[in-house]
Amino acid sequence: MPHLPLVSHRTSTRIGVIVVGLALAGGTAACGPKSGGGAKAADASPHRGGTLYVLNNQAQEDFDPARLYTSGGGNVPSLVYRTLTTRNRADGAAGSKVVPDLATDTGEPSQNATVWTYHLKDGLTYEDGTPITTADIKYDIERSFAPELSGGAPYLRDWLVGAAGYQGPYKDPKGLSAIQTPDAKTIVFHLNKPEGEFPLLATQTSFAPVPKAKDTGVNYAEHPVSSGPYRVVKNENNGEHLVLVRNPHWSAATDSQRKAYPDTIDVQSGLDQAVIDQRLSAGVGKDADAVTTDTNLGPAELAKITGDKNLASRVGTGHFGYTDYIAFNPKVKPFDNIKVREAIAYAVNRTTVINAQGGSSLNEPATTFLPPQASFGYTPYDPFPAGATGNPAKAKELLKEAGYPNGLTVSLTHDVTKGDEQGPEVATAIQEALKLAGITVKLDGQEHNAFSDKVHDLKTEPGFFLAGWGADWPSGGPFLGPIFDGRQIVSGGSNFNNAQLDDPAVNNEIDAINKITDLKAAAVRWGALDKKIGEQALTVPLYHPVYKRLFGKNIRNVVISDWTGVLDISQVAVK
Amino acid sequence: MTRFLLRRSVQALFVLLALAAVLYAVFYLAPGDPARLACGPKCSVAQVQQVRTQMGLDDPVYAQFWHFLRGIVAGHTYSTGTGALHCPAPCLGQSYRTGELVTSIVGEKLPATASLALGAMVLWLIIGVGTGLVSALRRGGIVERLLTAFTLVGVATPVFITGILLLLVFCAWLQWLPYPSYVPLTDDPQQWAWNLLLPWLALALVEAAKYARLTRSSLLETLAEDHIRTFRAYGVGERAIVRRHALRGALAPVIALSALDLGTIFGGALLTETLFGIPGLGQQLVQSVQLKDLPVIVGIVLVMGLAVVVANALADVLYALADRRVVLR
Numbered sequence: 001m002p003h004l005p006l007v008s009h010r011t012s013t014r015i016g017v018i019v020v021g022l023a024l025a026g027g028t029a030a031c032g033p034k035s036g037g038g039a040k041a042a043d044a045s046p047h048r049g050g051t052l053y054v055l056n057n058q059a060q061e062d063f064d065p066a067r068l069y070t071s072g073g074g075n076v077p078s079l080v081y082r083t084l085t086t087r088n089r090a091d092g093a094a095g096s097k098v099v100p101d102l103a104t105d106t107g108e109p110s111q112n113a114t115v116w117t118y119h120l121k122d123g124l125t126y127e128d129g130t131p132i133t134t135a136d137i138k139y140d141i142e143r144s145f146a147p148e149l150s151g152g153a154p155y156l157r158d159w160l161v162g163a164a165g166y167q168g169p170y171k172d173p174k175g176l177s178a179i180q181t182p183d184a185k186t187i188v189f190h191l192n193k194p195e196g197e198f199p200l201l202a203t204q205t206s207f208a209p210v211p212k213a214k215d216t217g218v219n220y221a222e223h224p225v226s227s228g229p230y231r232v233v234k235n236e237n238n239g240e241h242l243v244l245v246r247n248p249h250w251s252a253a254t255d256s257q258r259k260a261y262p263d264t265i266d267v268q269s270g271l272d273q274a275v276i277d278q279r280l281s282a283g284v285g286k287d288a289d290a291v292t293t294d295t296n297l298g299p300a301e302l303a304k305i306t307g308d309k310n311l312a313s314r315v316g317t318g319h320f321g322y323t324d325y326i327a328f329n330p331k332v333k334p335f336d337n338i339k340v341r342e343a344i345a346y347a348v349n350r351t352t353v354i355n356a357q358g359g360s361s362l363n364e365p366a367t368t369f370l371p372p373q374a375s376f377g378y379t380p381y382d383p384f385p386a387g388a389t390g391n392p393a394k395a396k397e398l399l400k401e402a403g404y405p406n407g408l409t410v411s412l413t414h415d416v417t418k419g420d421e422q423g424p425e426v427a428t429a430i431q432e433a434l435k436l437a438g439i440t441v442k443l444d445g446q447e448h449n450a451f452s453d454k455v456h457d458l459k460t461e462p463g464f465f466l467a468g469w470g471a472d473w474p475s476g477g478p479f480l481g482p483i484f485d486g487r488q489i490v491s492g493g494s495n496f497n498n499a500q501l502d503d504p505a506v507n508n509e510i511d512a513i514n515k516i517t518d519l520k521a522a523a524v525r526w527g528a529l530d531k532k533i534g535e536q537a538l539t540v541p542l543y544h545p546v547y548k549r550l551f552g553k554n555i556r557n558v559v560i561s562d563w564t565g566v567l568d569i570s571q572v573a574v575k
Numbered sequence: 576m577t578r579f580l581l582r583r584s585v586q587a588l589f590v591l592l593a594l595a596a597v598l599y600a601v602f603y604l605a606p607g608d609p610a611r612l613a614c615g616p617k618c619s620v621a622q623v624q625q626v627r628t629q630m631g632l633d634d635p636v637y638a639q640f641w642h643f644l645r646g647i648v649a650g651h652t653y654s655t656g657t658g659a660l661h662c663p664a665p666c667l668g669q670s671y672r673t674g675e676l677v678t679s680i681v682g683e684k685l686p687a688t689a690s691l692a693l694g695a696m697v698l699w700l701i702i703g704v705g706t707g708l709v710s711a712l713r714r715g716g717i718v719e720r721l722l723t724a725f726t727l728v729g730v731a732t733p734v735f736i737t738g739i740l741l742l743l744v745f746c747a748w749l750q751w752l753p754y755p756s757y758v759p760l761t762d763d764p765q766q767w768a769w770n771l772l773l774p775w776l777a778l779a780l781v782e783a784a785k786y787a788r789l790t791r792s793s794l795l796e797t798l799a800e801d802h803i804r805t806f807r808a809y810g811v812g813e814r815a816i817v818r819r820h821a822l823r824g825a826l827a828p829v830i831a832l833s834a835l836d837l838g839t840i841f842g843g844a845l846l847t848e849t850l851f852g853i854p855g856l857g858q859q860l861v862q863s864v865q866l867k868d869l870p871v872i873v874g875i876v877l878v879m880g881l882a883v884v885v886a887n888a889l890a891d892v893l894y895a896l897a898d899r900r901v902v903l904r
Contacts, residue, residue: 147622284754453608491620
C-alpha cells in the first residue's frame, strides 16, 4: 500500500515561524551519535566523481549571499560561498563547533570582544582565478543592508557601530565605517557591545566575498561568483532547479571542511514530500544517488523501517536546535498569575502533543527551553514535572490556589495551517489535556500570516498561543536573547519576547555572558540562565523535533552535525 | 465572425481590467504585510519601511494601480541596485519578492502549465468521450459497466492519490517510466511527452468520468430526438445516424464544458503540478499568495483569466460549428 501524501512533514523552512527558517532551505536534520544508518554508510570509502541529486520540497530561493538567511552558511549555499568562519563538518556534537574557513582562525577579539580581527588564508581565489580580498567581504556585508536585497539576518545591523540606518552600497557608496580593511587580507569589525559569539555569526553567507565589479544587484543570484568548491551553471525559477559543477579554482589545500566528492550537484526543488520519500525509498536509477535535505520520513516509511533493515540503514537521524512551546503573555489575564501558568504546565500532555506532530520518532518531549545539546549549554531541568501524560490533579490544585476552584476558560491562539507546528492538531491536543484539569480552552485559529502578525505585535499579542524557536547558531545566545532579553521587546510587529520580560537580572546576565569569548564557558552560563527563567513558567516547552530523512542506496559518507541536523552535502559521495 | 471576435476582444479586455482592479482593491484587506514578509520576521520597523519604499508600497492603492496600467501600455525601468532593468510594454511589473519581471516569471511557468493542461485535455476527451460513446451505444453491456466503474473510480479518487499510485506502479514497481521531471517541448519533444504522460493521465482520469457521463446522456438524448427518428424512418443506417447527425449535437455541451475546464486547469492544477514536480503557474500562484507578492498574483490571475476568456470564445465558435442552429454574434 502506498503512503498517503502528507500535508505536513515538518520542514525547517517555514517562513515567519523561525528565524533560521530561510537559512536552512538547504536543509536541516542531523544525527548525533544515535544516527541509524549514517554510521554504516560512512564506513564505505567515498570517491570523487558522479552526480549527486538533491530532491527537495522547498526551493533554494534568493541565492544571493546577502539575502540568504542561513545557519552556519547553509547546506547548498556553502558549496558556492565560503565565509570567514564555518561550521565544523563532523557528526553530532563535534559538528556544533565553529572553525576557520576563509580566515586563518575563528577571529581575534580585542577591547573586551567589541573588536574582531580576521586575516585571510593565502592563495584564495574566485571561480575566475581572481584573488579574494577582504574588501569583497566588506562589500557583501554592505549589500546585505540594501533594501533591494532584503531577507538576511538582522544581527550586523544591531551589532556594528553606526550601522542601524545604513541602506547599502547602492544608495550609500561610502560604506560602513565600522568595518575596516587595512589591507587586502585583513578585516576588522567594530561592534557597539561585546559579542563573544561573533565567530559563530561569521559563518553566515553575508560574510562571503562578492567582487564589486561583478555585482549585478538583484540579478546576482542567477550567476554568483563562486568562492567554494562548486560554481552555479544553472539557477532556474529562483532556485527551483540548481545545477552546480566543480569550480576549478577551488583548492582543498585552503579548505579543510568541504570534501566535494561529486563532480556535479543537481538540486531539484518544488517536489511533493510524499513523492520525495517514495523516490528515495524505491531508489530507481538516478534516485540511488539522491538525498533530501528538507523532507522527513512519512508515516508509510516510518512504519516500514521497523521491519526493513535495508531501508532503516538509509535513514539519517539528526537534531537541529529547535523548541516548540506554549507562549504566555503575562500582561493578559489570567496569565499574569504564575499559578495559572504553572497549572497549564502541569496539565499539558506531551505524549498527545507529540502524536499530533507525527509521533515519538520525529519528536522528543521538552521540559527545557534550550534544546538538549551541549553547545546550547543544555542543563536538564523540569520545574513542573508533569510526566509524559500530564498531571491534571496537580494542575487543579494550583488553579484552586490561584483562585479558580471551579476551573477557568481561556483562549488559545494557533495557526490554522494543517500539520503546522503551531497548527490545529497541536492546539486540539492541548485543549483536550487541559480539559481534564478543568480548563476550558477555546481555540482561536488564525490564517498563517494573520497568526504571525497577531502574536508578534505587542498591541495584539494574545495571552496564550503556540510558538516555536530555532537557533541561528548552536548557542544559548540566539536562543534566549530574542525571547527573554528585555531590550529586545520591540513594537511594530517583530517582537519575539512573548512574555515581554524585562528583568534587569536576566538582562545583566545576558550582557555578562556575551562578553565571554570562551564558548564552552559561555554555554554553562546559558544553561544556568535557562533554568532560572524556566522556573517563571513564561513558556511551556513541548517538544524538540527530530529529523529523519532518507538517502539513496549509493550515498556514502553521511555526516550529520548537531548544528544543521541534516546530512551535509559537502561531505556526501555517490561513488 | 469579425464582429464576433472584435466584440469578444473588447469584452475580454474589460474582464481582465476588472480582475486586476479587484485584486488591487482587496489585496490590502488580507492579512500580512508584503514588505515584512520580504524583509524577514526579525526586521525592525525602520528596515521594513525601507523595503516598503523600495517596493513602491508607500503610494496610495489607486496610484499603484495607475502605475501598473501605465506599465502595460508604456513599459517601465527598474533599478537593480547596480544598474537598470528595462521592462518593455506590456509590462506587468516586478516581483516584490525577487525583483524578477512578472512577464518573465509568467513566461517561464506558462509553457509547463499549458503543456499539462492541453495534453491532459486531449487525454480526458479521448477517455471520457470514448467511454461515453461506448456506454451510450452498448447500453447495459458488460463493456459499459466496466467503463462506467472505471471512470467512477477515477473521479472519486483525489488526484494526489491517483498520482502517487501511478508513480508507485509505473516508476517504482514496473519502472516503465522515469519519475517525471519537466522537459520543455522546445528542448526535446519526445522527453517532453514521456515525462508528462503520468501527469496527463492523473489529471485526465479525474476529469474523464464527468465527460463520459455527459457524452452518454447527451448522445442518448439526441438519439431520442424527433429528427433522428425521422432519419431512422427513412432507413438511414444506425452507424451513419450516430456519426453524421447525433454526434454533432451530442458533443456541443462537451465542447462547452472543456473550454471551462481548460481555463480552470490553467491556474488550478496545483496538486498535479506539485505531485509531479511541474514548475507551473498553479504552484507559483500559491507561493505568491502566501508571500503577498501582488504583481505576480495579478500577472498569473490575468493569464488564467485570459485562458478562460479565450477558451470560452473558442468554445462558442466550435459550438456554432457543431450545432448549426447556433449563431455567433
